[in-house]
Amino acid sequence: MKIKSAEFVTSAVQPSQYPPAELPEFAFSGRSNVGKSSLINTLVNRKKLVQTSSTPGKTRLINFFRVNDALMLVDLPGYGYARVSEAARQSWRPMIEQYLSGRKTLKAVVVILDARREPGKTDTQLLDWLARIGISRIIAVTKCDKLSKTALAKQVGVIAQGLALPHEELVLFSAKSHQGRDTLWRAISNLATS
Template sequence: MKVNQSEFIISAVSPSQYPQDALPEIALAGRSNVGKSSLINRMLGRRNLARTSSQPGKTQTLNFYLINQDLYFVDLPGYGYAKVSQEQRRKWGQFIEQYLTNRESLKLLLLLIDSRHEPSKDDLLMYDWVRHIGLPIAVVATKADKMPRSQWQKHVKVVKETLGMPKDDPFFLFSSETGMGKEELWSHIEQAIGYVDPAEAALEKD
């Protein structure tokens, strides 16, 4: 998908605040500091649309980003950050669960995991729960540029085996710094939402 337009729309914590235009949505989940904002910026070709922060736990709402008037990226609060209070975690858990289980326009969840480390208990819980509720999921191993190319396959194997991923489940090795994996991930997103490129559609008509 060629991104011609992208904009932040709203930070929401309840269904009454969600966009009502029924466009397909792609959610992004993962631990704090796994690189969700950086991935969004790289995918959209924007430098600072999604604000990155050195302070974990910064995202405390569902942040909706509209792309080409065709779909939304929805950035979920990062999990696993110890300094967030139990009460705040409970509130996050409630509205995240409500969104993931009830949102009809949600077509795919991207679970981001730091490729340099074994998936955490929280990563495993999220992966198992999302598969249990039947929501399509793709695992994105981030920060591939932070380790030698010779280590990629070893770390990919660790992530897949720790999660217990079936062989055919979608998996992407990604770098927000170099753009590695961007085209492959866009291709999968297009497939998930049934996107047809207008230029290609016009050629087929001719």
Template sequence: MIIKSAEFITSAVQPAHYPPPDHPEIAFAGRSNVGKSSLINTLVRRKRLVKTSSTPGRTQLINFFLINGDLMLVDLPGYGYAKVPAAVRKQWGPMVETYVARRTSLKGAVVLVDARRRPEVEELNLIDWLRQHRVAVVPVLTKADKLSKTELIKQRRAAAQALDMAEEALILFSAKSRLGKEALWQRLEGILAHTDDT
């Protein structure tokens, strides 16, 4: 996809604060510090569209970004980071659940997993739950540059087994080398094209 424009629209906690559902939406979900902000910035060729932080758990709102005036990318709060206050962690679940369950413009979700670790029950539950709501899931293994080719092959196989899907379904991604950027856009464009047909 050729990126002509990318702009931050709004941050939201509840449906009343969401922008109007005028454009198809792709959400990005994963554990805190998995590289969501870096991945989105790489996809849209902007260095600071999404603020990155070395402190896990910094994204505590649902952030909406309009791309080319006709596609919304949605950065969901990261999960699973123990140092975030319990009250904030309790708020995240319902916030994200409400968004996924009610947002008719949500067409796909990129689920990010750090390539250096195996997916756990949270990732399995998230993928199952998204599928129950008929949201197309694109699994991505981030930080691929942190592993050797041999380790990457091994980790991809292990992740595919844990998620009960074909190895080819998992996109290897690196914000540093931009590995996987084109493959991810192709998968997302496929989801959006299918949406247009239905």
């Protein structure tokens, strides 16, 4: 996809703060420090549209970004980071669930996994929950450049097995090399028009 414009729209914690539901939306979810911000920045060819941090757990609000006046990318708080208080994590859950279950323009959730890690319980719970409520998902495996080709092939098998999915359903992604960028945009574009 050719990116003509990408801009931050707003941050929200409740539906009254969401932007008008006029464009197809794609939410990005994953464990803290999995590379959500870098993935979104790579998708839109911007280095600093979404703030990145070496400190996990920095995204604490639902952040909306308009792309080409055609769709919204929605950055959700990461889950599972131990240094964020339990109270903070528990406050995020209803905020995220309310958005995911109630937003009529939500087309899919891009579930982001780190290539170096096996899927965790929270990852599989999210995928199960999305399936139960009928939300499409795209699975992106980030940080693929951090592994050798042999190690990556092995790890893709481990991830696919852990999710009980064929490995062809995983979009292998690298913010550094842009691997998987076009594949992910194709998946998003196909769902945006469905």
